Amino acid sequence: MPLTYRDFLSTAEQRPGVLYFGGACMALLDIEAGFWGLRPQMEALVGQWLTDAVLQRAGANGGVSLTMGRWWASCM
Structure with missing residues (x-):
């Protein structure tokens, strides 16, 4: 079964405008x-x-x- 982009996304914490790829957090x-x-x-x-x-x-x-300060707090 081929991997999709959802296999790489962490859904532990979801916040608008923030993408989580494993341990990396970045804003769009x-x-x-x-x-x-x-x-x-x-x-x-x-x-x-x-x-x-x-x-x-x-x-x-x-x-x-x-x-x-919400963005910085969401990535800490």
Whole structure:
């Protein structure tokens, strides 16, 4: 049976915006190439207007989370 991506993800702790690969914890924004590669894929699926709205909201929420210290605490 072939492995899938779910076989590599840890589901012990789930937090929005944080990916767990074994013992590694990283935010989506840490993966620069992957993050910027999302935009064209999202635009192809849902259009430019919705992509702009979703990424703007994600950026705003991420900024608030970072200033409140939630992101750092989730990776410790």
